[in-house]
Amino acid sequence: MKKRGTGLGCTWYGTGYGNGFPDVSSAFVEIHDDGTAAVLTGAVDVGQGSSTVFAQIAAEELGLRPEDILVCSGDTDVTPDSGTTAATRQTYNTGNAVLKAVRQAKLRLQEFGARKFSCPSPEGIELKDGMIGVRGDPSRSMPLSELAWEARLLHGERFISASSFTAQTTAVNLENGQGAPYWPYAFGCQAAEVEVDTDTGTVRVLKIAAAHDLGRAVNLTQVEGQIAGGVAQGVGYALLEEVELAEGRIKNPAFARYLIPTALDVPEIESMIVEEPEDTGPYGAKGLGEPAMLPTIAAIINAIDAAVGVRITSLPATPEKILAALAEKQRGGSGG
Amino acid sequence: MTSVIGSRVVREDAWGKVFGQAQYPADLNLPGQIYGVVLRSPHSHARILSMDVRKARELPGVAAVLTAADVPRNSHGVLYRDQPVLVAEHIRMVGDPLLAVGAESLELAREAAGLVEIEYEPLPALFDTEEAMRPGASPLHPEVHGLSNVFYHLPVVKGDLNKGWEIADVVVERDYSTQMVDHAFLQPEAVLAHVDARGNLVIQVSTQYPHYDRGEIAHALGIKVSRVQVKTLSIGGSFGGREDISLQLIAAMLAYKTLRPVKMENSREESFYSHCKRHPMSMHYKTGATRQGKLVALEARIVGDAGAYASWSPNILRKAAIHATGPYEIPHLRVDSYAVFTNNPWTGAMRGFGAAQPVLAYESQMDILAQELGLSPLEIRLRNIFRTGSVTATGQLLSGSVGLEECLQKVAPFLRQEEDKE
Numbered sequence: 001m002k003k004r005g006t007g008l009g010c011t012w013y014g015t016g017y018g019n020g021f022p023d024v025s026s027a028f029v030e031i032h033d034d035g036t037a038a039v040l041t042g043a044v045d046v047g048q049g050s051s052t053v054f055a056q057i058a059a060e061e062l063g064l065r066p067e068d069i070l071v072c073s074g075d076t077d078v079t080p081d082s083g084t085t086a087a088t089r090q091t092y093n094t095g096n097a098v099l100k101a102v103r104q105a106k107l108r109l110q111e112f113g114a115r116k117f118s119c120p121s122p123e124g125i126e127l128k129d130g131m132i133g134v135r136g137d138p139s140r141s142m143p144l145s146e147l148a149w150e151a152r153l154l155h156g157e158r159f160i161s162a163s164s165f166t167a168q169t170t171a172v173n174l175e176n177g178q179g180a181p182y183w184p185y186a187f188g189c190q191a192a193e194v195e196v197d198t199d200t201g202t203v204r205v206l207k208i209a210a211a212h213d214l215g216r217a218v219n220l221t222q223v224e225g226q227i228a229g230g231v232a233q234g235v236g237y238a239l240l241e242e243v244e245l246a247e248g249r250i251k252n253p254a255f256a257r258y259l260i261p262t263a264l265d266v267p268e269i270e271s272m273i274v275e276e277p278e279d280t281g282p283y284g285a286k287g288l289g290e291p292a293m294l295p296t297i298a299a300i301i302n303a304i305d306a307a308v309g310v311r312i313t314s315l316p317a318t319p320e321k322i323l324a325a326l327a328e329k330q331r332g333g334s335g336g
Numbered sequence: 337m338t339s340v341i342g343s344r345v346v347r348e349d350a351w352g353k354v355f356g357q358a359q360y361p362a363d364l365n366l367p368g369q370i371y372g373v374v375l376r377s378p379h380s381h382a383r384i385l386s387m388d389v390r391k392a393r394e395l396p397g398v399a400a401v402l403t404a405a406d407v408p409r410n411s412h413g414v415l416y417r418d419q420p421v422l423v424a425e426h427i428r429m430v431g432d433p434l435l436a437v438g439a440e441s442l443e444l445a446r447e448a449a450g451l452v453e454i455e456y457e458p459l460p461a462l463f464d465t466e467e468a469m470r471p472g473a474s475p476l477h478p479e480v481h482g483l484s485n486v487f488y489h490l491p492v493v494k495g496d497l498n499k500g501w502e503i504a505d506v507v508v509e510r511d512y513s514t515q516m517v518d519h520a521f522l523q524p525e526a527v528l529a530h531v532d533a534r535g536n537l538v539i540q541v542s543t544q545y546p547h548y549d550r551g552e553i554a555h556a557l558g559i560k561v562s563r564v565q566v567k568t569l570s571i572g573g574s575f576g577g578r579e580d581i582s583l584q585l586i587a588a589m590l591a592y593k594t595l596r597p598v599k600m601e602n603s604r605e606e607s608f609y610s611h612c613k614r615h616p617m618s619m620h621y622k623t624g625a626t627r628q629g630k631l632v633a634l635e636a637r638i639v640g641d642a643g644a645y646a647s648w649s650p651n652i653l654r655k656a657a658i659h660a661t662g663p664y665e666i667p668h669l670r671v672d673s674y675a676v677f678t679n680n681p682w683t684g685a686m687r688g689f690g691a692a693q694p695v696l697a698y699e700s701q702m703d704i705l706a707q708e709l710g711l712s713p714l715e716i717r718l719r720n721i722f723r724t725g726s727v728t729a730t731g732q733l734l735s736g737s738v739g740l741e742e743c744l745q746k747v748a749p750f751l752r753q754e755e756d757k758e
Contacts (some may be wrong), residue, residue, distance in 0.1 A: 008713045009699050012663035013691050019654060042547050044573040052347045060340040070349060074568035076550045084545035084578060086685055172730055178493030180732040189743040191750040208663040211746035213739025233687060239627055243516040243613055248380030248463055248679045249430045260520045269471040272746045276739030285342050286737065291688045298699030305703065314513040315696060318586035
């Protein structure tokens with residue numbers, strides 16, 4: 001018989017290296033003579049989309065299109081060290097370093113613009129839609145491309161910057177664990193609907209509804225991508241994947257016997273974002289990379305219990321474990 | 337206020353990935369390249385008594401056979417350099433790298449590796465964390481980590497646990513366990529290393545942290561970081577599995593030794609043995625709540641199997657302890673978290689980094705408590721979740737950006753109520 005149930009998973013995640021370890025990212029920025037720009041960071045885009053995020057941050061600040069920003073990353077001869085792509089830290093940490101560096105170069109542009117347009121302060125100079133000029137006075141503005149060109153040719157002025165950002169945490173006390181080991185924290189909840197076949201013990205995840213507080217979504221498509229990937233990985237962890245060992249030897253070092261989810265295992269996913277801005281993040285952003293997979297695990301396990309009344313306490317929840325628990329329950333055991 | 341932030345900008349690498357121009361390290365070749373392979377240990381715990389590489393070195397077409405004796409500084413590791421580049425004597429896990437061969441073809445390299453004669457003395461091995469934790473258990477890393485296999489322990493203590501049990505109306509106690517898993521990234525490790533016109537080592541690889549790799553390569557070879565370039569190409573997934581250094585260190589050594597470009601690429605099976613795994617954890621949880629559904633006490637013991645090397649284990653078990661409550665305020669608690677060496681494959685970083693395993697325990701406990709108290713899973717969580725101003729188990733004040741309640745409200749409509757059940 002096939003039975004359905006829903007389950008809830010609620011999680012939190014401290015981002016960054018944490019525990020007081022200096023979590024530093026660095027970035028270089030150069031404004032080209034035609035008004036486009038380059039951002040250089042050591043941050044490797046492992047597929048999650050950090051390079052696109054950095055392009056968006058630079059474009060936002062300089063009033064350019066993201067495609068006008070060249071992002072160069074992960075080459076030790078060229079780029080500064082921006083730490084590892086891990087710990088859900090690149091949007092927040094390197095994003096902040098990029099933002100600081102871009103704002104430095106931007107301030108130099110604004111200072112140049114203030115002199116050019118006889119504006120009393122650099123803050124009165126706006127960069128928008130490829131133009132630079134006095135805020136609220138379109139008659140005193142020009143394309144950024146022309147200004148950058150003029151700055152170099154007539155004045156030998158360049159707009160180049162470098163900056164670093166360090167996340168703030170403290171080490172925990174080794175006697176009692178007290179301290180402020182991470183910042184910021186990301187939060188997420190997911191609801192799973194599953195269908196359990198009581199004859200075979202197999203679980204189909206029909207739907208995952210995922211809501212994640214990531215501070216601020218920089219790129220909505222990539223946010224959905226992170227959630228979809230996290231859900232798929234969570235499904236694998238909860239139901240399928242296990243490195244089987246015999247005396248320390250891996251029994252299943254091949255995808256024929258090490259099962260990861262395929263397209264057929266990935267449920268319908270409804271992603272919802274919660275934007276509770278983080279004051280220290282770029283535009284309020286925190287991060288989403290790792291948190292996306294966490295609630296899936298619990299949502300599925302709790303949904304199995306809701307569907308058939310057995311509590312699986314060891315991962316993965318294989319058909320064998322579910323059938324054994326169902327049999328135990330029938331015999332009047334605790335079902336766990 | 338903004339237009340670019342929060343929009344749906346198309347990824348800058350989308351074009352290349354859709355149309356096939358994206359280059360992964362396995363796509364790279366250089367004229368005159370040789371092919372590198374690693375011979376790995378079939379034993380989980382053993383001593384190397386002798387290693388005879390003469391036949392391998394004499395095979396025509398073999399450019400180099402490297403052993404521990406060829407490594408200037410034979411250690412690497414993200415927190416502690418407790419992992420040998422090539423094992424000199426003490427094998428601690430199946431898959432430990434013993435030697436590297438560079439040859440004119442992949443087949444020749446494999447053939448040469450097969451000609452190496454090694455004499456082993458198998459040693460008693462530990463595969464179970466509880467056994468490895470026992471006083472008197474033989475320590476796996478006496479030189480670096482001392483005489484116990486428990487190389488990290490963090491207690492997190494808050495409030496008065498006795499008082500917590502006194503005021504608890506319901507107590508739920510269970511054991512949970514999570515399994516070892518692999519990152520299973522789609523692109524197995526691959527690297528191209530060569531010495532360039534400047535005399536510098538150039539390593540093209542997929543990695544999560546090129547600057548770290550550069551430092552480890554320079555350290556192992558005893559050269560300055562300014563002589564090493566690590567350049568990343570397109571990356572086919574990582575999830576923590578490309579944190580510890582892997583083939584790139586061995587390829588760099590082969591290139592430095594032979595002055596030939598060196599190509600290395602793992603098969604899937606080799607890949608399973610050449611990066612870390614996710615920590616299996618066993619978790620004992622005892623949670624108490626009042627009749628009103630307020631959590632008042634938690635006692636938890638979390639043991640993580642670090643396998644044969646430390647990697648990120650202390651940070652991962654620390655993270656497990658810090659996140660053990662789940663996103664809930666609990667006034668009285670004690671959590672003890674341990675990282676333990678065994679002769680299993682080494683474990684390290686993987687998406688969730690120690691905060692993934694306790695999810696199974698703390699969220700199962702919440703549902704069991706809800707059942708005992710006659711509350712819905714949603715209601716018990718609403719009565720305990722972190723909000724702005726909450727204080728965590730480590731005494732940290734959550735001063736802002738705690739959007740958990742809104743997350744809960746957003747998923748609530750997707751939960752079936754008891755009465756909807758068929």
